[in-house]
Amino acid sequence: MHFRDGVRARDGKCVVSGIVNVRAPWNTWSGFEAAHVFPLDCESVWIEFNYGRWITDMDGTTGVSTINSIQNGLLLRGDLHSDFDNYLFSINPDDGYKITYFGPDPFGLDGRTLDPVCRNPQDPHCVSDTLLRWHFRQAVLANMRGAGEPIFEHDFPPGTDMLAELRSEPEPYGKQRFEMEMSSRLRNGAPKST
Numbered sequence: 001m002h003f004r005d006g007v008r009a010r011d012g013k014c015v016v017s018g019i020v021n022v023r024a025p026w027n028t029w030s031g032f033e034a035a036h037v038f039p040l041d042c043e044s045v046w047i048e049f050n051y052g053r054w055i056t057d058m059d060g061t062t063g064v065s066t067i068n069s070i071q072n073g074l075l076l077r078g079d080l081h082s083d084f085d086n087y088l089f090s091i092n093p094d095d096g097y098k099i100t101y102f103g104p105d106p107f108g109l110d111g112r113t114l115d116p117v118c119r120n121p122q123d124p125h126c127v128s129d130t131l132l133r134w135h136f137r138q139a140v141l142a143n144m145r146g147a148g149e150p151i152f153e154h155d156f157p158p159g160t161d162m163l164a165e166l167r168s169e170p171e172p173y174g175k176q177r178f179e180m181e182m183s184s185r186l187r188n189g190a191p192k193s194t
Helices: 003-011 040-048 078-085 129-144 162-168 174-189
Strands: 032-036 073-077 089-092 098-101
Touching (some): 003 032, 003 073, 032 078, 073 078, 078 089, 089 129
Antiparallel strands (some): 032 073, 089 098
16 A cells, blocks of 8 residues: 555544544545654664664565555645654653654644554554654754754745755755755656656
């Protein structure tokens, strides 16, 4: 089963806010996104350190990276997906699946619990506790070491040459941001494999 479709089928709602997708029967998912717990952009790290060993629902898979396992996914609202990817909040599986915001919590989610629909141990596709733990540790590191990691804005005024803006950003993060944007655009523009 495809990552996005599998996460949608398992969760059916934003597992952080609890908002149910009432349009799911019509296959309308606008505002809901299947988020990778371990970022897809870091697939080379996933492979290098054999993080695929944490995936148990794709045994016997050859020639395919397990990073797209449903166990590496959560269904989130689009705005929460962005915050999750930027490590602004995370989920601690060792503290009752508590949601922790690292800074201002604009949605009142800090202290809530991850919805059980995605973590049912009887479901072979339940989200991996090990991956949630990895994400939580990354969030702590990103938010507790002084300035933390940069959070890149992605909204530019209409008519802006975004790539020129990115190239002209002062170091230390201009080049990194440009490379991330190019990687994202190339990946999103690449033909989908079946």
